[in-house]
Amino acid sequence: MTVIRRARAEAETDEREREVLGRIERARSRPIRFGDPQITMAHGAGGKATRNLIEGLLVPAFESETLASLADAGIVTIDGLGLALTTDSFVVKPLRFPGGSIGDLAVNGTVNDLAAAGARPMALTLSLVLEEGLSSDVLRTEVETIARAARAAGVEIVAGDTKVVERGHADGMYICTTGLGRIDPRGRLSPSSLRPGDRVLVSGSIGEHGTAIMLARGEFELDAAIVSDTCSLWPAVDALLEAAGPGLRCLRDATRGGVASVLNELARASGVALLIREAAVPVDPAVSGACEILGIDPMYVANEGKLVAFVAPEWAAAALKALRGVKGCEQAAEIGEVRTEPAGMVIVETGFGGKRVMDLLVGDPLPRIC
Amino acid sequence: MKFVDEYRDADLGRALAAEIVTTVEPGRHYKVMEVCGGHTHTIYKYGVDDLLPANVELVHGPGCPVCVIPMGRVDDAIAVARIPEVIFTCFGDMMRVPGSAGTLLDAKAEGADVRMVYSPLDALRIARQNPGRQVVFFAIGFETTAPSTALTLMRAKAERVPNFSCFCNHVTIVPPLRALLESPDLRLDGFIGPGHVSTVVGARPFEFIPRDYGKPIVISGFEPLDVLQSVHMVLTQLAQGRCEVENQYTRVVPYDGNPRALEALAEVFELRPHFEWRGLGFISQSGLKLSAAYRDFDAESRYPVPGIRVADPKACQCGEVLKGVIKPWECKVFGTACTPERPIGTCMVSSEGACAAYYNYGRLARERQVV
Incomplete structure (x- = not known):
């Protein structure tokens, strides 16, 4: 009897938690307002404060549909x-x-x-x-x-x-x-075109530029052979358009805010969920070591020569093969796929076998205290 | 990554999870508190909860250094930071903790010279580089971070750096645990003990928990397998009717702690008669201040600080969250009025805060089996 009552109590708790989660997602999907009294460094970090500045102040002021699509270029x-x-x-x-x-x-x-x-x-x-x-x-x-x-x-x-x-x-x-x-006429790209089943590709190992800069500032007294990945991505895009043009949904250059920010933007723009397999994301051992010591997730670290590609499932293999043939993209990998629920969110399957949310960062990634 | 990946192995995790299922008494609901915010972070970051049966509930405890700082102390910090000659240095998370009128980040945007440092030694270096300015370090944390503050002050004294001082908010772990265990609404079966605090203080200070309160405690490392194994060890104690201090984190924690770090603490700090904790109120002998020998480096004697106690915002239930009485999502303002962008309470600021960890990582409906 007690057992049944407990099980019921647990089910009720789960139900209440779901309600709260629903309320939070509704709060999150409200139109964004820019209400900060002044500019802080967080507005430049590529996370939520940056989004509030852009979508809450700039986009409404200029009333341009092209601008409102928030693509990398108009x-x-x-x-x-x-x-x-x-x-x-x-x-x-x-x-x-x-x-x-x-x-x-x-x-x-x-x-x-x-x-x-x-x-x-x-x-x-x-x-x-x-x-x-x-x-x-x-x-x-x-x-x-x-x-x-x-x-x-x-x-x-x-x-x-x-x-x-x-x-x-x-x-x-x-x-x-x-x-x-x-x-280029070979592709028709749009951030709102992601469909369930689409695959998520990255063009190589991530987090190198941001880590190289952090170490070059000399604040951490850490030395590692990490160099910025800065390069032109046109050869990679050219190869993707050639091999999988009709299947390309969207491409994003994963700069400030890292791959995590790109994934969040796209999940929101297309109203879909993205499921990312952490173990499949290519990270150079020196980068993952430096990030581990600092307590920073490489998914949030800036790149200057890596893109994220969203590709229809039947074109994914061709796209990946084409990417890997481009100099600098040999490590390209499929890291996840598009799902329906929970819409607008990025979910990570951790290497340990659990699940977690991957949200936008609030400000700069901060090293841990202890 | 060698020596890291081994502690995140999914196969070992699954095997341990299967053993936990056989250790659990069917139908019994277990509540195990992880004391340390670092554990809370690990649990959500790796989804450790997903490997546990639904009737094994992990309750988040008070061991987050940022979360326990009361509003009045943030106001004091901001008052010092606004003094024109001062370069105010602090850990990054502290810049976003709201006082009664804004954060250090706001003070910085309004012109105060607030700088993020990664170690108190960085603050001392800034003092040496800026002999014409006064450099104040905002010291926070439990016994984990207190030794680095102590060593920095010892160096400042030895090198006679006159323009360096410390605004000390260090706290100790045992008094809040005792306060928690004394509270009438507590319903916990056992504890996952703080690993990094124990590298300094050892396991011995926690012996009162099984002795006086009849609860098992297992000192744990911070990788997901460490946490899962520690949960298993607590459940095994309960199944076998044992109740003791066990040390899962033997690769780092000696039973008697680190004597040199303890000596440094004893030289530089002394206990305050009482110290205010966010949401928990005043707890006697729970805070550290600089000892008489280091009084010259005490920012509180060097500068006038308002020292006004500011009540927590009414809507904020950080106290209940820190005591494990409610889950983060059960707080009235969680995720709506209080978010990581606009935190009301401290638990929503630091990555080790239970609310921030749940909001950023854990905000998922989970399907778990009751055993």
């Missing part, structure tokens, strides 16, 4: 010709780090936003904000880096601007690039 059609347009600012500290520098990021970051939109990168503009006292040698090196990265990515720098600000601002230099690309 699509503009001129006389039937589809063009992708995007812009990005680069404020990295330190300016140089293992595997690259601010100049590499300024080219590849914008090129990759175009590529992820399914557009062949064509041209860039370049704005330099320089700090009074910046060494000309540092500047010259970065200009050469930009030129080299642009050649490698097959884009031309066609316009630019320079400004100088007083000492104490701009951390040496800030760079802003705007990119123009031509939509």
Whole structure:
């Protein structure tokens, strides 16, 4: 008798928990408002505060359907010709780090936003904000880096601007690039096109750029042979479009906020659940070691040369094979699939055999205390 | 990753889960409290709950360093941080804990020089690099983090760094556990003991739990297999009618702790007569302050702090969550008014807080079998 009563009490508790969970999801799906009294560093970290700023203040102000789709690049059609347009600012500290520098990021970051939109990168503009006292040698090196990265990515720098600000601002230099690309007819990509059964692919091992930067800042007294993955993703996108164009649903460049943020954005945009198998996610042993010591999940760490591809199931094998044939993408892997429930959420099957939610981060990933 | 993956092995986990099922008395509901927020984090991050039968319930305890800091102390910290000559240093999580009028992160956005550090030694380095400024370290945590604060202060004293001081909020683990065990609404069958605190204090200080209160306790490591094995050890004690302190985390925890760390604590700190805990109220002899020999480094004697006790927000049930009386989701404001973006209570801030761990990782309807 007691046993039955207990079992019933447990069932009632489960039921109450489900109700609360439902209430929370309803609270989460309410329109986003930007109500913060001032800007804090969390607004720049790519997590929830960033989303509130973009979707709560910027998107409503400009009333553009293209902007509201929150893609990596905006699509503009001129006389039937589809063009992708995007812009990005680069404020990295330190300016140089293992595997690259601010100049590499300024080219590849914008090129990759175009590529992820399914557009062949064509041209860039370049704005330099320089700090009074910046060494000309540092500047010259970065200009050469930009030129080299642009050649490698097959884009031309066609316009630019320079400004100088007083000492104490701009951390040496800030760079802003705007990119123009031509939509490739082999794919029709949309963040709202994910369907149950679709597969989730990453183009290689994750978390390298963010970890390299964290270690290069020298705050942790950790040394590891980790280099930024900064590179142009167009070759990877080109290969995917060629091998699996009709089956490509959406591509995302997993920069700030990492793969986890991309997955969350897409689950929400398509109203589907994503199930990710943690053990299938490729992570370099040095990166997982550094992240382990710091208590940071590599899924939230920035990449500068990795994309996440959402592919129809019948095209997944071809897409993966094509990716693995591209230089730098040999580690590409299928990491999960699209499900129906719980809609709008990312669920991780842990390597240990349990399940957990993978949400957006609130601010910067923080090392643990003890 | 060698020496890590071994402790996250899914096959071993399944085997242990099967053994747990045979150890459980059918129909009995077990409540086992994991004292430490680090364990709470592990349980949700790896989905350890999914490997347990539904009638083995893990209850989250008070051992989260950020969660137990009361609002008044956050206000004091912000008051110090706003002094123009001060560089205020703290662990990242503390920047997001709400005081009665905002967080340290807000104070920083309004112009206070608040900097995140990873170790108190970083704060001391900032003091050496900025001889014209005053550097204050916001010290928090149990016996796990207190030795690093102690060693930093010993170094500051030896090197005579005059512009360094410490706003001390260190606490000790035994008094809140005793307070918890004394509370009339407690219904627990046993404890998963705090592993990293025990690396310092050892297992011996927990002997009062089986002796005075008749509850088994197993000191546990922080990997998912550690936690699962410790649950198994608690259940085995219960099945065999034993009640004692056991140490699952033998690879790190000596029974008598770390004598050098304990010496450093004894030199640098002394017990406060009482200290306020978020949601738990004042607990006597539960907080540490700097000893007379280190008074010169005490930010509380160097700066005027308001020192006003601020009542927790009415809606917030952090106290009940910290005592394991309610589950995070049973709090009235959980997930609606109180979220990780806009926390009302401390338990929603730190990754070790039960509410944050449940919200970020555990927010899933689970299908589990009752044995």
